[in-house]
Amino acid sequence: MTVKNAFYAQSGGVTAVINASAAGVIETARQHPDRIGKVFAGRNGIIGALTEDLIDTSLESAENIAALRHTPSGAFGSCRYKLKSLEANRAEYERLIEVFKAHNIGYFFYNGGGDSADTCLKVSQLAETMGYPIQAIHVPKTVDNDLPITDCCPGFGSVAKYVATSIREAGFDVASMGATSTKVFILEVMGRHAGWITAACGLASEGEGQPPHILLFPEVQFDQAKFLARVDECVKTYGYCVIGVSEGIKNSDGKFLSETGLTDAFGHAQLGGVAPTVAKLVKDALGYKYHWAVADYLQRAARHIASKVDVEQAYALGQAAVNIALQGKNSVMPAIRRLQDAPYQWDIIEAPLKDVANVEKFMPRDFITEDGFHITDACRTYLSPLIQGEDYPPFKNGLPDYVRLGNHSIERKLPPFSV
């Protein structure tokens, strides 16, 4: 058998479980020394391939690679960098081939979301377009949960569990304070285009009157009067009102709410934060005392409250990517197929990369209630399995014990290349 080395890299915004996929790839590759030599990780994603900045993962102990399973973030560095088309930047593709040749790389595993799937697709076509034999497999990852075909995207389930847990906890807090103090609480969550994460907040409410009472989705045009009326109704009915809001909600002009209204002394728009904007609307119109939180990176990095299902899927998809490559396949993404809702059962199928790249999956309209302010039972049936189970990291000195790898670069063989 020919032994080829593998390239693995992480791309786009990192998650609580992308390193679990890395562990799946590396541990599985190590089980096949007759086929796969070393796994080189790109430092900072595809940029590491272009600049020949390759990390030799064989220098990391089995223990450290195993610890990636419980460590959030991208252990090898990630990047936001999209390859242009072959026509637009042929030099980049030629460079990739030079680097792959120089280091005997025959397997390309790229771990990312929609943009990264596009990069992976282009690399997978190098055999055809540039005559270099490569097997490119995409490992799905994105908290946005917007990749097609797969039931869900690794990273999303853990964010979902985090936001639902957090808004439940804050809801209990506000319920205690409502009589004499804070009556309205707003949690801003990620999701600029799709409301998956906002929807996950809704799981915290399991009965009439339980918070969150209102969800504001990017899919639903923000109607200020209707929203304020609903807030007032909640406060009058339940004594308080808890709101989950997507960073991406837009007003009737199609502008992001976070971009409108507040300006600094120089007239610059204020720096994001739709939660304070919504809080101010409530305060000005209704006068209720409010608090707001912006979870930002905390939500996607919260490995301490990761979903067990999510961790297992992330690892299994990394594992599957290697097994698919060992079957000689190219231009494929392993994807989760749902077999049953409750108890959740799933397996892994193979999706052609061309059907994945640049396709966004939006939330079905019937996942949002008719009034636009909450999730439906169909949405709960879809979401609930994805947050099942806890998978706590080990703790040391009272804090999660996450691993930092050595990340030793291999020696460069080629002249420098600028990206």
Added chain:
Amino acid sequence: MTVKNAFYAQSGGVTAVINASAAGVIETARQHPDRIGKVFAGRNGIIGALTEDLIDTSLESAENIAALRHTPSGAFGSCRYKLKSLEANRAEYERLIEVFKAHNIGYFFYNGGGDSADTCLKVSQLAETMGYPIQAIHVPKTVDNDLPITDCCPGFGSVAKYVATSIREAGFDVASMGATSTKVFILEVMGRHAGWITAACGLASEGEGQPPHILLFPEVQFDQAKFLARVDECVKTYGYCVIGVSEGIKNSDGKFLSETGLTDAFGHAQLGGVAPTVAKLVKDALGYKYHWAVADYLQRAARHIASKVDVEQAYALGQAAVNIALQGKNSVMPAIRRLQDAPYQWDIIEAPLKDVANVEKFMPRDFITEDGFHITDACRTYLSPLIQGEDYPPFKNGLPDYVRLGNHSIERKLPPFSV
């Protein structure tokens, strides 16, 4: 033996473990039916006593009371309400005595921070000032960690564990992204007057270059030029910079940073949020891409990542309060005494309420490094024991299974009273 009923109430901002103290009080009281009849909880703190809105906790199952130990927030409702002096509002004291008499209340347990200790002190003086025999015991609670005598305050250890965990996780995230994207991350935490929570963020950094790199304390006047220079230095040295900032930092004019700068279209000051203000300073001066988060209530409600030590102390203090009352004492607060740093050993002592009420404990200056941007080893030695151990709540449907009590009011015997 005479059997008297007990009054218990929660006051001020709630925490992840104040209900653990409630469980300690109620479960211990239930063990002494020969001395303590029923425990009536004030709905919304002392307001429940004034308005005769008393919850009969004897109607709650043992299982539900036990579940309070793992449920954040104030199960009976809290309030921000401070009794005026006897001279300023004698009617309130007379009303309290009427309510106590009507319901045969001889024990008063008040669970709160500094302001609440003052309320409890005033109630404890009713015997002397108004001739009504009452034993008033204060159960300490405050995320601000600013009560005197006690080694720490229940609620603080869990916030400390939450913010240290969160900033560590976000730090791993930013480390992954720094090369091509976000270089500066800012987490805003609570603590308007004292930097205890900000200091706790520092525990996440256990070695050179580990995030957080900069802490901004309310105790240290904000020096913009020095701060920006330090941010730039961190980005140039480590590739990124993670900052923990107290909501209470002030500039050289003594103004809260969160109150300055940003205004809306009508010239109103923007709505709090020192994190976006600091982020904008960084962006304008250095141009680095940033992200920011505001934890707000998430930090004090995060029972899912509570400190085991904190939960144990909260429960033990509730238990001790009842035992102290059973010894016939009045005007006392059980307090934590540290016997040893590592491994942490503590016991409970009795603090006279007059030495507690209206006394604030600030962070010692030698807990902050000379440059004002981080914590010292002395601070670590103090803080580290308080975040030890995990005490996960049970989960159901993928989410923490917190209890909602029935909270049935007893029948009123007195005419209404307005507060």
